[in-house]
Amino acid sequence: MKRNMFDVTAVEQMVRSGEPLILAGDEKVLSKLPSGKWIGGTIPYFITNDGGAFSQDKIYVTRLPEYVKDIEAKTYDINTIDQIYKDAPSNGFSFIILPGFSEIHEAFALKSPSYDDFASTPLVGWISGCSLDEMSATCPKTYYSANNYNDKAVVFHIELPVNKIADLHIINIFQQGDGDTIEFPADGFSSTKALVNGKEVDFVKYIQDNNIDIKLPLVADIFGAMINTSFREINEAENRVDFYAPIFHGQKYKIAKPVEDYVNAFESMVPDNLENIITFSCNCILNYLYADLQGKKLKGITGPITFGEITYQLLNQTMVYLEIIDI
Amino acid sequence: MLIPDKNSAGWKNAICKEGNYQFEFLGTKIILGRLGLKYRVNHTPQILNECVNELWDFFNKNSNIPKVQNDLKKLFG
Numbered sequence A: 001m002k003r004n005m006f007d008v009t010a011v012e013q014m015v016r017s018g019e020p021l022i023l024a025g026d027e028k029v030l031s032k033l034p035s036g037k038w039i040g041g042t043i044p045y046f047i048t049n050d051g052g053a054f055s056q057d058k059i060y061v062t063r064l065p066e067y068v069k070d071i072e073a074k075t076y077d078i079n080t081i082d083q084i085y086k087d088a089p090s091n092g093f094s095f096i097i098l099p100g101f102s103e104i105h106e107a108f109a110l111k112s113p114s115y116d117d118f119a120s121t122p123l124v125g126w127i128s129g130c131s132l133d134e135m136s137a138t139c140p141k142t143y144y145s146a147n148n149y150n151d152k153a154v155v156f157h158i159e160l161p162v163n164k165i166a167d168l169h170i171i172n173i174f175q176q177g178d179g180d181t182i183e184f185p186a187d188g189f190s191s192t193k194a195l196v197n198g199k200e201v202d203f204v205k206y207i208q209d210n211n212i213d214i215k216l217p218l219v220a221d222i223f224g225a226m227i228n229t230s231f232r233e234i235n236e237a238e239n240r241v242d243f244y245a246p247i248f249h250g251q252k253y254k255i256a257k258p259v260e261d262y263v264n265a266f267e268s269m270v271p272d273n274l275e276n277i278i279t280f281s282c283n284c285i286l287n288y289l290y291a292d293l294q295g296k297k298l299k300g301i302t303g304p305i306t307f308g309e310i311t312y313q314l315l316n317q318t319m320v321y322l323e324i325i326d327i
Numbered sequence B: 001m002l003i004p005d006k007n008s009a010g011w012k013n014a015i016c017k018e019g020n021y022q023f024e025f026l027g028t029k030i031i032l033g034r035l036g037l038k039y040r041v042n043h044t045p046q047i048l049n050e051c052v053n054e055l056w057d058f059f060n061k062n063s064n065i066p067k068v069q070n071d072l073k074k075l076f077g
Helices: A008-016 A103-114 A203-209 A262-269 A285-290 B009-016 B026-041 B045-061 B066-076
Strands: A003-007 A021-025 A038-042 A045-048 A051-054 A058-063 A070-076 A092-098 A123-127 A142-144 A147-149 A153-159 A164-171 A188-191 A193-196 A199-202 A218-222 A225-229 A231-235 A240-247 A253-255 A278-284 A303-306 A309-311 A313-315 A319-326
Touching (some): A008 A021, A038 A092, A038 A153, A092 A103, A103 A313, A123 A303, A142 A153, A164 B026, A218 B026, A240 A313, A285 A303, B026 B066
Parallel strands (some): A278 A303
Antiparallel strands (some): A021 A058, A045 A051, A142 A147, A278 A319
């Protein structure tokens, strides 16, 4: 396979060879790399061949297949990110990394479904992060060559030969529960009110009165694709519920069914030998934390643990993967 | 399967009706979920036409993908 963890010296050699690379690693190591044809994002959490791991001295490397026809590297800021789909190749996919907790992260999360040509070509990627113990001292960043940003998305637009296509997948162990149907009066990252089975309620009070475990996400069923929105916190001072991804007006949500054992649930959903066909995958920091994935293997599937996953739009508490298939 | 004309009723039905389609391609699920939601919160003829155009463009652009072809058959039989 073309994905693995390497130390800085090895990655430096790959960069100097001119090979296009997609990198994930702590700022301490990404900042040591020379200029070259690479994009990256900061994160020190990974699922490796040995299981979930925290590392600030190794870099997760995704190498692109030799048959890739062309790669255009670009950065986008808050004023240009809405062009991401229009800039995509006619046959291929785009790979994006956004800096976590940034204005552009929020804008993409909220507005990407309204961008011109939304979902017309595959867009996959992730939200960068940092050590949870260092969040007061640093912030998530993205890298385009040796330049780092906390306000720009970095993108590879990747053109494939006509006989190959990019196919995106999500593996979500969460399913809608059997409880109430929840809707929200407006798009946003927070809400004070909700419509529960059509009746307006104070959403904080609803969560508390019903003893809802906010480690379980809200789940929207979109033609069988289960799309999560994770709870961030109950802000009692402002009587508001905050989320890690936007809720959308008109979308019907349910609280997820509880999951007894993440690893077992995950493994039951993953076909054997999936790792051998994956070009890229990532999984969510909330899954890593809530399921205590440190040291645990996920059927051999490796990748960065991220502060948000992207397949066409922002997702939460989900594993995503890219497969390139022959047609 | 050729892409049906934009005036074919199947496009509007796909957007207006929350049918129990079992699509194969994730992009089909995502775009149709988004367009259905867009129309649900603002169900005017103008928005419906915009949605039909977007959906048609999606299928036209991805018509070389076998899973998208299968999804098209689910919409139009």
